[in-house]
Amino acid sequence: MTPQSQLHPLEVNPHTGEPFLRLPTPHQNIIITPPREGDQSVIMQHMNDPTIHKWITGPPVPYLQEHADSWVQLVTEQSNAILEYLKKCEENFPNGPLQFVDASPVRYLREVKEDGTDVLIGDVRFGRGPFEEVLDEVERKQMEEENARKQAGDPTIQFVVGGKWFSAHMTADIQIALSCGLDWLAASHHGRGIMTAAVGLLMSAWAIPRMGARHVVATTFAGNIGSNRVFEKNGFVNRGSFDNGKVVRGKKKILTLLEWKLSNHP
Helix, strand or coil, X not given: CCCCCCCCCCEECCCCCCEEEECCCCCCCEEEECCXXXXXXXXXXXXCCHHHHCCCCXXXXXXXXXXXXXXXXXXXXXXXXXXXXXXXXXXXXXXXXXXXXXXXXXXXXXXXXXXXXXXXEEEECEEXXXXXXXXXXXXXXXXXXXXXXXXXXXXXXXXXXXXXXXCCCCCHHHHHHHCCCXXXXXXXXXXXXXXXXXXXXXXXXXXXXXXXXXXXXXXXXXXXXXXXXXXXXXXXXXXXXXXXXXXXXXXXXXXXXXEEEHHHCC
């Protein structure tokens, strides 16, 4: 049997060398790729759309070119680091096994047009959890640090869909400047089941087998029925609302916690 590539199950575009995942039917014209230089203008457009930014934590309003430039640089570095690690694993483990990683190198949803071009329509990120549901700040920080120290593939790691992921050494100003919602879909594509399919694909194809995800949470702003349904359709359980003191663009936000555990999905 031929050993699987360390990129498995990612496909690779034969013309550009870019890895990607393709959503299943009826959304097979949607692919999930790494970030690209040139994404900035589209990101700016969507982050300045109130139907999107009202539901996500990060983006400053107005969202400027400098924010988009910093953001694309940051997420590109993260994606490239994962891909570089997998390339080294290809050399170090030519016969397997597949190595665990902390995140997915693909996250940007793109709609492929009939002429072969594509357009950025959304973003989904999986990473280690920030434990926003833990109300005590000291306890929250301790749990986040312990979670971060665990070796990739540890089944006790708590992952999060979206959520903050900034390094502890970053100042608040840098975090705000770089923020750009970590789980969003273009308003023109709402209501089609695209995000439900994307989260499901990233869970089954990457988070579970390649990150060792056994416990995943997501938080949404209270009232975000659409996002709640996306997660519930993917087996997440709504654990109710909580108030951890979060303030977004000057407004207090109540959050909803949704939780998925592999043990509940034999």
